Amino acid sequence: MPKIAIVYFSATGHTQQVAEAVAEGATSAGATVTLHRIVGEDITNGRWSNDTIVAALNSADAIVFGTPTYMGGYAGQFKAFIDACGGIWYQQGWKDKIGAGFTHSQGLSGDKLNTLTGLSINAMQHGMIWVGTATMPEGATPEKTNRLSSYTGAMAQSNMDQPTIGSGDRQTAIILGKRVAEAAKRWNK
């Protein structure tokens, strides 16, 4: 049974809903899943630190990274976390773990691809094995899976006044979670 850690930042809860959907998908495929929220309180003088989260990520078979798209890229809080893991990169401590990513933003595009590209490059620097959505778009309306036609990772979009993410985006995140779990199972063989 693979261990999957989902690490994400979310200010107003939408990205958290995506993270929970990824967890649901991975759990349904037999993985043991833990969720880890990056919070600003763990950043001092620009430096993120949380030994409990780092230990959970170090012991996982797969790490799924998630952040809202801010100004066309990572949220600053998430970048502080990514940079704080530079020491792990130096030791190649996450080499051969499965990696995947997701982002949420308000704009239909909102430049979300840049965020996912950044997450995948970070995973490549760590020597991880990147897993995409591998699912065709069902259509472009909110109830359709992969309606934003994203393959590098799961994209979700909703307005700030929309309390819950749409069913299609939620389902897309579930699909990604399942795929990460299946990939981790095969990779662990």
Ligand SMILES: Cc1cc2nc3c(=O)[nH]c(=O)nc-3n(C[C@H](O)[C@H](O)[C@H](O)COP(=O)(O)O)c2cc1C
């Ligand atoms: C500083 C800031 C920058 C943002 N930049 C973008 C952006 O470039 N593209 C976009 O579509 N939405 C942008 N947004 C909207 C956020 O993506 C949206 O608030 C976020 O995805 C909500 O996620 P959360 O509820 O998990 O915090 C921005 C929001 C903030 C606060």
